[in-house]
Amino acid sequence: MVAVALTRLELGAAELRLRATRTSDADAVRRLLAIALLLEGSSREAAARATGMDRQTLRDWVHRYNAQGPSGLSDRKAPGRTPLLTPEQEEVVADWVRTGPTPEVDGVVRWRRCDLAARIEREFGVRIAVKTVGTLLGRLGFVRLSARPQHPNQDSHALEAHKKNFADLVAGAIPEHARDKPVELWWQDEARVGQQGTLTYVWAAKGSRPRRPRDLRYEWAYIFGAVCPARDVGVALVLPTVNIDMMNRHLVEISASVLPGHHAVLTLDGAGWHQDGGKLKLPDNISLLHLPPYAPELNPVENIWQFLRQNYLSNRVFPKYQDILDACCNAWNVLASTQGKIQSIATRDWAQVNL
Incomplete structure (x- = not known):
């Protein structure tokens, strides 16, 4: 067998050895060193033995090096099967x-x-x-996710307009007496928790149908929750019902949590007990901003409820009303005491406002 001469000589042995130190492909490193040995005058047999290959294999790589240079010493990726779809x-x-x-x-x-x-x-x-x-x-970037309910009367254009114009909406909600004060953005909602609880996803053996307890009785409590994602804080009350009196109690608690000298814009849905009328007593340091109708996905507190249900309030039975209260308080207190959790769940890119 006649040895194939090295015809590509623009790179010397020292340059090839330097490239070998910068290459993560172990096979390509061996081939670079084999070519370097040949350039330094080693015999084909000695160069092949020193780099763990036989002479025929080295001959093949010399062919590849002559044709393509150092890039030809790396293994080509197999083309694989032709895709079924274009x-x-x-x-x-x-x-x-x-x-x-x-x-x-x-x-x-x-x-x-x-x-x-x-x-x-x-x-x-x-x-x-x-x-x-x-x-x-x-x-293609798809995964299986649980679908959210969508009201048939929802106006998708109103949702997008609310996000796009959110900064202007916030500015318009601030009263004249608070124009020169720093603004905090708060979000508020209520969640019902009770004996007719919810079931959530659990880890289980493939092919099994896991069972979890679910009560069929009718005791309920309501969590009135509000969060300020920028400050990573939240305020909640667990109350027996939802009405304007309960909302007034919650507003008092939110007002006390707003930093001194600041003004809060509280975003919430259009429920009857959220309307700024004669019976709703709005503190001086809070203004209300209502969401478009049928648009709960614009309120990040919905994701707070999802987190609490999935981790603390589902797959369980509450024997008596006090157990419901204790579970709700414990769930919210764990959320509020976990640094960064409220901020992580409730922050929205479109709701970043500098006023």
Whole structure:
């Protein structure tokens, strides 16, 4: 066998050794050092033995080095299987998932992987395994999430306008006497907690149907909660019902938690006991800003309730009313005492206002 001559000589042995120290690919390092040994005058047999390969393998790498230089000494990635769907077809599938199925056409109200596989075959003539559909969805950036309820009368344009114009809405809510004061942004809502509790996701063996206790009685309490994400603080009362008198009590507690000399803009929904009328006693250091109708997702306190239910208030039975009160107080106190938790859950990029 005739040895293949090194014809690419623009890099010397020292340069190749330097490149080897900067390469994380161990195989490429061995090949760089083998070429360096050849440039330094070592025999093919000695260079091959020193770098853990036979002479034929070294000959092949000399061919690659002559043709492509140092970059040719790295292993080429295998091209893999040809994708079943083109990028354009994958984008169509992503649109299907984003818009959801049409029950009259697709026969289902939510997409399952088998439904998407059937539609892909129907639309594109490509048969794809159900498991592969899951892999495709993951690559397109989709995961399985629990859906939020949406009121049929919700105005999506009003939601976007509220977020876009939030700074102006806050400024408009500040009364004249507080124009020169620092502003705190607070959010308020109520949650009902009781014996007819909720169940939440739990870890369980694959294929099992885990069981958790759920009461069927009718004792309730209400958490009136308010948070200021920027300060990472919250104020809550656990009360027996919801009405204007209970709201007035909560407003007193919120007012006491606003920093001295500051003014709070309290964002909340349009419930009857949230309206600034004759019976609602609004403290001087608080102004109200109401959300658009049917838009609970704009209120980050909704996510506070979700966190409390999933971690402290679900999958349990409350034998008596006092147990409900104790559970609600304990859940809120844990939330309020965990540094950064309120800020993490309730901060919204669109609600960052500098006034």
